Amino acid sequence: LTVATSLIPVNEPLIGEEERRYVADCLATGWISSEGSYVRRFEELWASYCGVEHGVAISNGTAALFASVAALRLEPGREVILPSFTIIGCALAVLEAGLTPVLVDCDPHTWCMDLDQVAGRVTRRTGAVMAVHIYGHPVDMDAVAAIADTHGLAVVEDAAEAHGATVRGRRTGGLGELGCFSFYANKIVTTGEGGMVVTGDAELAERVRSYRNMAFRADRRFFHTEVGYNQRLTNVQAAIGVGQVETVDARVARKRELGRRYGELLAGCEGIALPVEEEWATNVYWMYGLVVDEATGHDAVSFAEALRARGVDTRPFFLGMHEQPVLRDRGLFGGERYPVTERIARQGLYLPSGLTLTGEQQEAVAAAVRDVLGG
Ligand SMILES: Cc1ncc(COP(=O)(O)O)c(C=O)c1O
Numbered sequence: 001l002t003v004a005t006s007l008i009p010v011n012e013p014l015i016g017e018e019e020r021r022y023v024a025d026c027l028a029t030g031w032i033s034s035e036g037s038y039v040r041r042f043e044e045l046w047a048s049y050c051g052v053e054h055g056v057a058i059s060n061g062t063a064a065l066f067a068s069v070a071a072l073r074l075e076p077g078r079e080v081i082l083p084s085f086t087i088i089g090c091a092l093a094v095l096e097a098g099l100t101p102v103l104v105d106c107d108p109h110t111w112c113m114d115l116d117q118v119a120g121r122v123t124r125r126t127g128a129v130m131a132v133h134i135y136g137h138p139v140d141m142d143a144v145a146a147i148a149d150t151h152g153l154a155v156v157e158d159a160a161e162a163h164g165a166t167v168r169g170r171r172t173g174g175l176g177e178l179g180c181f182s183f184y185a186n187k188i189v190t191t192g193e194g195g196m197v198v199t200g201d202a203e204l205a206e207r208v209r210s211y212r213n214m215a216f217r218a219d220r221r222f223f224h225t226e227v228g229y230n231q232r233l234t235n236v237q238a239a240i241g242v243g244q245v246e247t248v249d250a251r252v253a254r255k256r257e258l259g260r261r262y263g264e265l266l267a268g269c270e271g272i273a274l275p276v277e278e279e280w281a282t283n284v285y286w287m288y289g290l291v292v293d294e295a296t297g298h299d300a301v302s303f304a305e306a307l308r309a310r311g312v313d314t315r316p317f318f319l320g321m322h323e324q325p326v327l328r329d330r331g332l333f334g335g336e337r338y339p340v341t342e343r344i345a346r347q348g349l350y351l352p353s354g355l356t357l358t359g360e361q362q363e364a365v366a367a368a369v370r371d372v373l374g375g
Pocket residue numbers: 060061062063086087089132133158160161181182183184194195
């Protein structure tokens with residue numbers, strides 16, 4: 001076995017000519033901070049893509065989550081139900097707002113929150129559900145809405161990983177009260193660092209705008225009655241975003257094609273579970289995940305090492321919120337177990353999935369996976 005010197009990367013951003021032109025325009029005109037026409041255009045284009053009226057550009061996806069949960073204005077002590085299998089920002093946004101995160105396990109096939117467990121976790125303190133679309137596959141937002149309606153809950157959607165994914169034909173982000181996006185460099189549409197909150201509710205949009213801009217009051221500028229931070233997106237970042245949104249359909253189509261092709265190349269491979277696509281959904285395969293069977297003798301760490309030795313870079317799956325020392329140290333989730341999350345956290349990883357991945361590279365990745373599994 002020879003150790004490869006250059007790895008097939010998990011992701012490289014795809015940046016077009018328009019992005020360069022728009023950024024050059026910002027630099028030439030001096031509109032380089034958060035004032036400027038590209039921010040507004042990016043907000044309008046993205047909100048419209050998500051099928052809702054308002055978009056509020058923000059510094060990153062984590063800030064989008066913080067601002068969205070804060071905008072709900074739930075009284076301290078109330079609870080928010082979210083998946084155990086997600087990024088830590090989801091839980092931190094809940095804590096920052098003085099609320100309590102309550103977890104449900106995830107579905108073993110879609111890796112998204114198990115909606116059958118949500119009703120059982122509703123109490124009289126529950127105020128919201130945070131639905132997180134995982135690795136490109138959406139949560140069934142119609143089922144979430146049904147639960148939310150029954151119990152009078154608000155819905156925050158974390159669509160950071162699922163730009164353009166659909167639930168019964170409707171795009172993610174616009175399917176709850178507030179939808180959160182990340183435009184980090186590995187996202188389908190990117191601004192380098194960046195995020196957005198989209199909503200159909202003008203008042204919620206205004207609260208997010210205020211939170212992102214230090215809660216300055218229109219009537220008396222340096223007089224503050226709310227908490228707000230500086231989480232503004234720059235016009236330069238938004239200029240990249242405008243160029244990216246102009247090609248979003250091709251980007252999403254390319255991701256779906258990459259997902260389809262991996263499915264074909266890895267079909268019949270024993271010892272790994274591949275991503276699925278429920279019949280009511282379109283999966284955008286933001287990252288193409290694999291869950292390795294314990295019976296192969298591999299866990300995600302040893303599988304990743306074996307792939308790395310064959311020239312393929314990977315990333316591990318999330319570790320469950322209930323296993324995070326920083327949350328457990330705050331007295332959260334003591335003794336709670338989420339078996340599906342625990343298994344996929346240990347056995348799951350994702351393959352190179354970027355928009356610049358070539359057909360040849362994809363074939364090499366699949367061949368490496370087959371080789372590690374022993375043919
Ligand atoms: C599901 C999910 N939510 C939120 C975020 C946070 O986004 P950002 O990295 O832009 O802060 C990410 C991360 O990339 C994510 O995967």
